[in-house]
Amino acid sequence: MAKAKSYFFCQECGYQSSSWLGKCPECGKWNTFVEEVVQAPTVAARSVQATKVTMPASQPKLIKDVKYDEAVRIPTQCNEFDRVLGGGIVPGSLVLIGGEPGIGKSTLLLQTALSVPDKKILYVSGEESEQQIKMRADRVEQSQSTQCFVVSETTTQRIFDHIDTVQPDLLILDSIQTVNSELVDSPAGSVSQIRECTTELQQYAKRTGVPVLIVGHITKDGTLAGPKVMEHIVDVVLQFEGDRNYGYRMLRALKNRFGSTAEIGIFEMQGSGLREVANPSEFLLSQHDEELSGAAIAATLEGARPMFIEVQSLVSSAVYGTPQRNANGFDMRRLSMLLAVLEKRCGFKLGAKDVFLNITGGMRVSDPAIDLAVVCAVLSSNVDIPICPRVCFAAEMGLSGEVRPVARVEQRIAEADRLGFEKILISKYNARSIDKKRYNIDIVEVGVIEEAFRKLFA
Ligand code: TYD
Ligand code: MG
8 A cells, every 4th residue: 555645635625735724725715624644546556446447448549530429328318407418428428416415416316317228227325225215216106127226335446346247338326425435545525535536437437438427415605515626527517406495406507518508407396206397487487367566577598498487576665774675586786786776767766665576486597687577576566566467578777777688589589479478578779680570479679767667557
């Protein structure tokens, strides 16, 4: 064995130092350094590891002679998952799926393991026993006719032994924080362990062409636990997120070497596992027959996907000296800015009012095209006049009260038309390029916010 050396690692970003530091020079976090004993793996230890998998010797080739086939991607049978991956799992790729505890990472991967046809799959869990995995498999009620092997294991060396016997076409590991390598002498979940285990899996994936799906936990502040280095090693980083009080889950690509990061997948967590949601607007628009004041529908784009989201607002006279502002699913500072624009440019006296804002469905929206819907919802609640539920909005607000154009407006209009909306309010600067005759929907152009107000409530 090589001689053991100890280093200090920042548990946030993986920065390595030979002495303890109070503040990480890399990420600036305080008190994140932990001592870890690193045993440099000897050549012998590595080669024992390496013989476990057959390694064809590499040969330099001319780039024009390198062949690849789009069709070799492994489809997962789950359209939403495939969409986020860019059309299926690429052979030899390392895919990391991060998310908060209980969001459904294990469920998603087990369902994937059970649904991929004609492939031998090895599902390795360091968190659950085989019986627990079976219980979950029974719960998700997927046909279990595929060749899915499960094993509960926590050391990479033994995992490679199992790989040797099973020879899988797809490896799933739940989770990277629970496995450890014997080559590194620090506890599972520490920076050096995560780095070593990920590297071993990467070498395995690249040499054999077997894709590996890895679950990774995320920390309280929403970043992937463990070092950033892991994100650099893997090919695809997916984030599984959603509000736990709602059943809806979103799968986003934060990094994808083989596809777009604009795509998102939407699922609903049900009693019997995750269900794909093909039409997200179905749950984002709250169902009510009456016309209610303070509600407006925004035609947003989440990545490349149009999503219609209901914005609800309540404006009431402030009881306390300092009026309250509260937003769920929308940036508070942006709300304050929009309210200031309404106050200053349009003369709506909101300074003495409490303003509450809620995005239905537990969504977090960052598309600026939601601005006009937010402003109109606030105005509707302020004057207590409902907006017709068959009207939607897609525009950004400027600081002078001007209604600004947004990206890909035609896609939003086409989707609004398809969903049966009667009217869409957009910026007049967006309207020039649009062929209105192509749509049945009434396209209303507005230049400044007062104009939108007049057209809605006049
Ligand atoms: P899980 O996949 O264990 O989450 P993670 O691996 O991300 O920690 O999912 C756990 C939650 O999902 C749990 O709170 C129960 C719920 N769930 C369902 O609602 N229906 C189901 O069929 C399953 C399997 C889980
Ligand atoms: Mg889990």
